Amino acid sequence: MGDKHLFKKKKNETPDTITPDSNVDTRPDTAVQGQNEPEQIEPEQKEFVYGMDQTEQGSEDVQSGTSDADGSAPSQETNENIIECDSLVKIYKTDDVEVMALQGLELNIKYGELMAVIGKSGSGKSTLLNMIGGLERPTAGKLYVDGKDLFAMTDKELVEYRKHTVGFVWQKNSRNLLPYMTAIENVQVPMYFDKSNKEDKYARAHDLLCRVGLEDKINSYPSQMSGGEQQRVAIAIALANNPKILLADEPTGAVDTKTSNMIQDLFRKLNEELGITIIIVTHDISLANKVGRVVMIADGKISTEKIMKESYKDRMNELSTDGFSSDDSHEEYSILDKANRVQISPDILAAAGIDSNKVKVQVVDGKVIITKE
Numbered sequence: 590m591g592d593k594h595l596f597k598k599k600k601n602e603t604p605d606t607i608t609p610d611s612n613v614d615t616r617p618d619t620a621v622q623g624q625n626e627p628e629q630i631e632p633e634q635k636e637f638v639y640g641m642d643q644t645e646q647g648s649e650d651v652q653s654g655t656s657d658a659d660g661s662a663p664s665q666e667t668n669e670n671i672i673e674c675d676s677l678v679k680i681y682k683t684d685d686v687e688v689m690a691l692q693g694l695e696l697n698i699k700y701g702e703l704m705a706v707i708g709k710s711g712s713g714k715s716t717l718l719n720m721i722g723g724l725e726r727p728t729a730g731k732l733y734v735d736g737k738d739l740f741a742m743t744d745k746e747l748v749e750y751r752k753h754t755v756g757f758v759w760q761k762n763s764r765n766l767l768p769y770m771t772a773i774e775n776v777q778v779p780m781y782f783d784k785s786n787k788e789d790k791y792a793r794a795h796d797l798l799c800r801v802g803l804e805d806k807i808n809s810y811p812s813q814m815s816g817g818e819q820q821r822v823a824i825a826i827a828l829a830n831n832p833k834i835l836l837a838d839e840p841t842g843a844v845d846t847k848t849s850n851m852i853q854d855l856f857r858k859l860n861e862e863l864g865i866t867i868i869i870v871t872h873d874i875s876l877a878n879k880v881g882r883v884v885m886i887a888d889g890k891i892s893t894e895k896i897m898k899e900s901y902k903d904r905m906n907e908l909s910t911d912g913f914s915s916d917d918s919h920e921e922y923s924i925l926d927k928a929n930r931v932q933i934s935p936d937i938l939a940a941a942g943i944d945s946n947k948v949k950v951q952v953v954d955g956k957v958i959i960t961k962e
């Protein structure tokens with residue numbers, strides 16, 4: 590990512606909150622990872638490990654795009670970033686209309702990060718998540734995930750990628766769970782093509798359900814579980830194939846505050862225990878305040894990012910969620926794009942009394958000062 594640290598925004602300033610448009614679901618109708626994937630694949634031997642510790646599995650993954658040969662694709666050995674978005678553009682075309690959902694987005698995400706993506710409705714959050722998840726193809730730019738070039742993958746390779754590299758959790762449980770299966774059966778669905786025997790699959794599903802705190806509900810059907818419990822089953826399902834990245838789109842959007850807190854804690858626990866990279870698209874400010882980094886998308890680009898202060902990281906490890914106050918937990922930065930441009934939010938412009946499109950830019954004592962003309 591380009592240089593950052595232009596100026597600090599007021600602490601505690603919350604991003605714009607919005608109501609998700611629940612009537613319109615523009616995403617591809619892909620349910621639980623692995624369920625709607627008709628292609629037959631060669632089963633592969635996998636160890637019973639989660640998260641980062643999958644170098645063996647990764648090497649058997651799709652090879653297209655792992656272009657060490659041309660030297661351009663990052664790999665885990667040489668790169669600390671699991672995701673690199675470089676000038677990423679996504680244009681949707683419907684009839685005569687073109688929508689530019691992402692407009693040259695730059696973003697790097699490190700292995701093992703726990704981060705949130707926020708922004709107004711229509712800013713491109715889900716589009717970014719869907720592209721990282723291999724559900725949408727970039728129109729232009731570069732997108733590398735775990736050393737693989739998603740731009741260059743064939744459809745078949747993308748199916749493989751979706752099965753092994755990423756796991757999804759959606760807001761709507763109907764998209765995550767099959768109603769006629771118990772929790773433990775649901776978790777085993779994505780393991781269908783896995784070569785390991787029935788007992789191993791059962792044991793792995795059982796272990797995952799224990800990790801998400803549902804050891805008492807393994808034989809319950811979705812209708813017999815609360816919304817929060819169903820969401821925890823959904824997280825176990827998303828982890829079923831030991832993905833390196835967990836992608837969650839509004840995972841707390843349909844639950845109450847208490848359940849939301851529980852899910853937030855669970856993401857942190859899984860991130861710490863499994864070392865898995867977790868990216869959460871959310872409007873839930875309390876959730877955004879409890880992750881290591883929050884990036885805000887505005888008009889299809891990253892505009893600001895907030896990094897959790899070290900002192901808060903320590904406190905988060907000591908305190909339960911209920912006792913945690915998120916005030917002043919992060920420092921906020923604006924992001925320079927490749928052309929050294931920066932977006933300044935309307936709030937900051939208003940606070941500085943800037944109401945025209947012409948400003949004075951000076952360097953004073955090593956600081957860039959932007960003032961009204």
Ligand SMILES: Nc1ncnc2c1ncn2[C@@H]1O[C@H](COP(=O)(O)OP(=O)(O)OP(=O)(O)O)[C@@H](O)[C@H]1O
Pocket residue numbers: 609610615616681682683688689690708709710711712713714715716717
């Ligand atoms: N399949 C699609 N076809 C056409 N336009 C689309 C499609 N998916 C998204 N868009 C448009 O792309 C833009 C970004 O959409 P996206 O869903 O990524 O935004 P978002 O930030 O996730 O919004 P929300 O918070 O409301 O879910 C919007 O203008 C949206 O209407």
